Amino acid sequence: MHRLEAAQELHEQRHRGALPTIATAQVGGAGNLSDVPPLQTGEGRRHVIIMIGDGMQMAHEVAASRYLYEQDNGLAFHAFPEHSYKTTWDVSVYQSRAQALGMVDVQYDPARFDSRIGYDPSIGGTAPYPALEDNELRRAYFLSGIYPDSASTATAMSTGIKTYSASIAWRPGAGDDGALETSPQLLRRFYGMAVGLVTTVPISHATPAGFFAHNRWRSAYTEIAHELLTTTRPEVMIGGSWQNQSYYDPADLDQLVASRDYVLVHSEPGVDGGAAILAGAVRANQQQKRLIGLFGDTPDGNFPSPVPVDSPGNPAVKRGSVESPPLADASVAALEVLARDPEGFFLLIEQGDIDWANHANDYARMIGCVSDLDAAVRAVVAYVDRPDDDIDWSNTTLIVTADHANSYLRFVQRLHQGDLPRQESSTYPDGEITYGSGSHTSELVTVHAKGFAAAKLHDYETVYPGLGIIDDTSIYRLTLDAARR
Numbered sequence: 349m350h351r352l353e354a355a356q357e358l359h360e361q362r363h364r365g366a367l368p369t370i371a372t373a374q375v376g377g378a379g380n381l382s383d384v385p386p387l388q389t390g391e392g393r394r395h396v397i398i399m400i401g402d403g404m405q406m407a408h409e410v411a412a413s414r415y416l417y418e419q420d421n422g423l424a425f426h427a428f429p430e431h432s433y434k435t436t437w438d439v440s441v442y443q444s445r446a447q448a449l450g451m452v453d454v455q456y457d458p459a460r461f462d463s464r465i466g467y468d469p470s471i472g473g474t475a476p477y478p479a480l481e482d483n484e485l486r487r488a489y490f491l492s493g494i495y496p497d498s499a500s501t502a503t504a505m506s507t508g509i510k511t512y513s514a515s516i517a518w519r520p521g522a523g524d525d526g527a528l529e530t531s532p533q534l535l536r537r538f539y540g541m542a543v544g545l546v547t548t549v550p551i552s553h554a555t556p557a558g559f560f561a562h563n564r565w566r567s568a569y570t571e572i573a574h575e576l577l578t579t580t581r582p583e584v585m586i587g588g589s590w591q592n593q594s595y596y597d598p599a600d601l602d603q604l605v606a607s608r609d610y611v612l613v614h615s616e617p618g619v620d621g622g623a624a625i626l627a628g629a630v631r632a633n634q635q636q637k638r639l640i641g642l643f644g645d646t647p648d649g650n651f652p653s654p655v656p657v658d659s660p661g662n663p664a665v666k667r668g669s670v671e672s673p674p675l676a677d678a679s680v681a682a683l684e685v686l687a688r689d690p691e692g693f694f695l696l697i698e699q700g701d702i703d704w705a706n707h708a709n710d711y712a713r714m715i716g717c718v719s720d721l722d723a724a725v726r727a728v729v730a731y732v733d734r735p736d737d738d739i740d741w742s743n744t745t746l747i748v749t750a751d752h753a754n755s756y757l758r759f760v761q762r763l764h765q766g767d768l769p770r771q772e773s774s775t776y777p778d779g780e781i782t783y784g785s786g787s788h789t790s791e792l793v794t795v796h797a798k799g800f801a802a803a804k805l806h807d808y809e810t811v812y813p814g815l816g817i818i819d820d821t822s823i824y825r826l827t828l829d830a831a832r833r
């Protein structure tokens with residue numbers, strides 16, 4: 349079925365009354381700044397850790413889990429106690445879908461909208477592939493060329509407000525006054541919590557930017573980095589783009605270093621970046637300083653991705669480079685510094701190269717990147733599990749999710765542990781797998797939660813009553829729940 353036919357079918361279903369229109373959707377985040385849920389003062393410290401697999405969908409999780417552990421649910425976050433599915437539509441998606449439905453005059457209104465225009469579970473399904481099989485309608489819906497990006501989806505998760513694709517914590521359609529306070533900003537201002545970010549891509553890239561900076565355009569990398577380095581100044585920043593002037597102005601970094609508030613660790617030829625960033629954290633704690641780590645001295649500013657070996661029965665993933673740290677080491681280094689704060693901390697950790705691998709339909713690289721995320725989640729769980737400190741699951745919430753789906757990966761044959769498909773660049777001559785796209789899709793993604801506020805995840809499954817799906821704006825609410833004391 350072609351895109352237009354799918355849209356017509358949807359339109360007719362709506363007319364037949366098969367899809368009741370919800371006048372005002374119950375999506376968290378009512379769309380204006382005054383809508384900050386009540387934050388309560390109280391005793392104790394809280395720790396909120398959000399880990400994002402950029403562009404990761406359930407099919408990628410299952411693929412990596414089969415490669416590493418043979419089973420479908422073997423990744424560290426699959427063992428968390430709470431799980432849900434999440435919609436990822438943004439304002440751009442909403443308006444494109446409305447148009448495709450022939451609703452030419454419909455504009456997204458945060459006070460009054462229909463979630464089923466953004467994502468319709470009666471077409472897209474109540475679960476993502478491979479939990480649900482494909483059908484023609486679903487395929488047409490997802491491969492329609494309508495999808496969100498990392499900027500708007502990070503904004504939804506960090507502010508509870510939906511915006512246009514490409515906007516970084518910026519109110520949709522606003523002029524120069526569109527900046528939205530993000531959850532780490534709010535937690536820092538209200539509770540005095542420390543805040544940090546770790547990513548495998550440049551620190552000024554869309555996902556970390558959406559939590560720590562403000563801009564109408566995600567491509568304004570140096571402006572975003574300027575805000576990070578001179579204004580927001582998170583207690584920890586670890587990511588890519590070392591010596592890459594596409595992503596930051598060296599004068600801003602010089603100013604940060606000159607302030608003597610930070611320990612700077614960066615890539616050096618032949619030096620193990622994992623050991624270096626962990627040593628940097630020790631130094632930062634000894635000197636009571638903040639920590640910045642810049643690695644990934646590649647043209648794209650990302651950490652070279654881990655490389656899985658094709659050896660049936662014996663999965664093995666080699667580091668992408670010595671100089672850039674594994675995500676696990678960067679994450680533990682961040683935790684070591686943030687843990688100093690008696691009020692607790694907020695930490696965003698992103699494996700950003702899963703998305704880049706998926707855009708390239710590069711299965712092997714995707715497996716390497718998801719396994720990097722898996723190892724990082726294991727390291728974070730082990731860190732919280734450590735006895736004899738103030739950090740445990742009674743005061744810590746860990747959320748693992750994706751910002752949006754990508755690539756429409758589908759399995760033709762089941763691959764076993766240690767097994768990779770025969771791959772020539774982005775083609776698969778033996779046909780074990782297929783890709784439907786080199787772009788994002790609006791498929792549902794997964795959410796996994798553990799710790800203090802994890803069970804509250806289900807309080808937000810109200811968008812489509814009874815279906816066990818949250819909206820990405822609810823991650824904002826859950827973050828505030830996790831910080832409450």
Ligand SMILES: [Zn+2]
Binds near residue numbers: 403498704
């Ligand atoms: Zn992408």
